[in-house]
Amino acid sequence: MSANNESTNNAEDHSNKTRIESDSMGPLEVPINALYGAQTQRAINNFTVSNLTLPEHFIRALLRIKQSAAFTNANLELIPKDIGDAISSAANKLLAMPDLMQHFPVDVFQTGSGTSTNMNANEVLSQLANQNENLSCKVNPNDHVNFGQSSNDVIPSCIHVSAAIAIHHQLLPALEHTVETIKCKANSLEGICKTGRTHLMDAMPITMEQMLSGWSAQLKQQITMLKQLQPSLFQLAIGGTAVGTGINTHPQFAQRLCDNLSQQTGILFRPNPNYFAAIGSQDIAVNVSGVLKAIAVALMKISNDLRWMNSGPLAGLGEIALPVLQPGSSIMPGKVNPVVPEASAMACAQVIGNDTAITIGGQSGNFELNVMLPMIAHNLLSSISLMSNSLLMLADKAILDFSVNRDNLNEALDRNPILVTALNPIIGYAKAAEIAKKAYKENRPVVDVAQEMTDLSRQELLELLNPLKLTAGGL
Incomplete structure (x- = not known):
């Protein structure tokens, strides 16, 4: 609670002014604004670790949950209606603020339950709500904003809500856009061997076209995996409160909150059927992170294929030329590098690292509570953002x-002795190997060497060794 006295180290510098706030541990100076x-x-004083805060997606999900909680508790007549309305209005004001995140400065590396961030939201909402002078009583961060809740069910719920929204609005559209871009590009390359x-x-x-179809299939598989996980992500821990028993909350609170949250977001959230699993573990987040890692693995493969095919232009493969986006060297004039696939590959490496941390975090469900929730939230949302942005970047600035x-493609095909594989059923593996070795050694087209070493006519060989025909498979 606020006290009227304030202190300042410099009367001329308003930014140094403080006010006195109190909690159950006593009074403390807080910046006046x-x-x-x-x-x-x-x-803020305790956790000076990284200067990283929880992502804005997470904070917005937290505010929406608090707004829905206030609405639900007021309708259940558990808090005064004017108090519920004031909290809901405060949440709307915060969600509309372009500088929202300045009010949520707590480090990611904090108490493992995320209690500091939960109380951060409770305090900010109560402070804003109390700007309404016509309330029946003063809004309290614990007794009103946090009524019927615990950090232990709110923060796991925020992980699910924020990830569900980000996947629905960002990641899945980015995946689908990339698949469509690959499909269009593949169609434009039909018949190129x-x-x-x-x-x-x-x-x-x-x-x-076949090569790009492989890329597309990889990403489609991950879309399927994500969609299979979405229903589990829509199940929330809210209502379990401290240890999963639902102590100090109304039996209808969780379902009503989920109904309200669903109306706000357009996503069908519902209470988790087992609060003990929802609070004591983070298995769903680990599963989602696993799919994000698989997306990263697929995207790194695509990025590296592009880099290799683009290598050169003279001493590499030189099969494709990526769009020229920027100078490639501060010392070598004219050099151009595959910057977009490189950036994408680095993002993929980060997501794979995030997954390792989330996996370790998922193991930290000690009895009735997982105690690495803020790190899991940060890494999961970071991975969703990294993959969403990287997919769009690679699709629009490299693949398209x-x-x-x-x-270059035709020259390499003409000199490729491995084409002799098509003659195996006719002349046998051993004879085909002799032809391949001679073609390699003499650096000659395989069709010329095969004509010398077999009874097949040149016309037959040209038909049998036609590269485009060989891409169709079969005998």
Whole structure:
């Protein structure tokens, strides 16, 4: 609670002024213009670890949950209606603020339940609500804003809500856009044949369209996996309160809150059927992170394929040319690098690292509470953002407009001795190997060597060794 006295180290500098706030541990100085109170200030003082705060997606989900809680508690006549309305109005004001995050300064690396962030929201909402002078009583951060709740069910619920919204509005659209971009690009490359590679070594030919279809299928598989996980993500811990028993909350509170939250977001949230699992573990977050890691693995493969095909332009593969976006070197004039696939690959590496941390965090469900919730929330939302942005960047700035160097593709195909594989059923593996070795050694087209070493006519060989025909498979 606020006291009227204030202190200042410099009467001329308003930013140094403080007010006195109190909590159950006693009085504490807080910046005079801060919307938060004593508990938030204690967290700021205690957790000077990273200068990283929880993502804005998370804070917005937290405010929506608090708004729905106030609405629900007021309708259940558990708090006065004017108090519920004031809290709801305060949440709307915060959600509309362009500088929202200045009011939520608590470090990610804090108490493992996220209690400091929960109380940060409670204090900010009560402070804003109390600006209404016509209330029946003063809004209290614990007794009103946090009524029927615990950090232990609010923060896990925020993880699910914020991740569900980000996946629905960002990640899935980004995946679908990238799949469609790949599909359109593949269609534009129909009939273009290239040397396939296994172990980075020359192999049987494939078409560009076939190669890109592999990329598309990888991403489609992850879309399927995400959609399968979404119903579990829509189940919330809210209503379980401290340890999963629902102590100090109305039996209808959780369902009504979820109904209100669903109306706000357009996503069908519902109470988790088992609060003990919802509060004591983070298995769903670990599962979602696993899919994000799989997306990162797929995207890194696509990025590296692009980088390799673009390598050169003279001493590399030189099969494609990525769009020229910026100078590539501060010392080598004219050099251009595959900057977008490189940026994408780095984002993928970060997501894979985030997944490792989330996996360790998921193991930290000690008895009735997981105690790495803020880190899990931060990493999960960071991974969703990194993959959403990287997918769009790679699709629009690399895949959409790369050009194909047909001369290089055809030259490599003509000299590829591995094409002799198509003759195996006719002349046998051993004879085909002899032809391949001689073609390699003499650096000659395989069709010329095969004509010398077999009874097949040139016309038959040209038909049998036609690269585009070989991409269709079969005998």
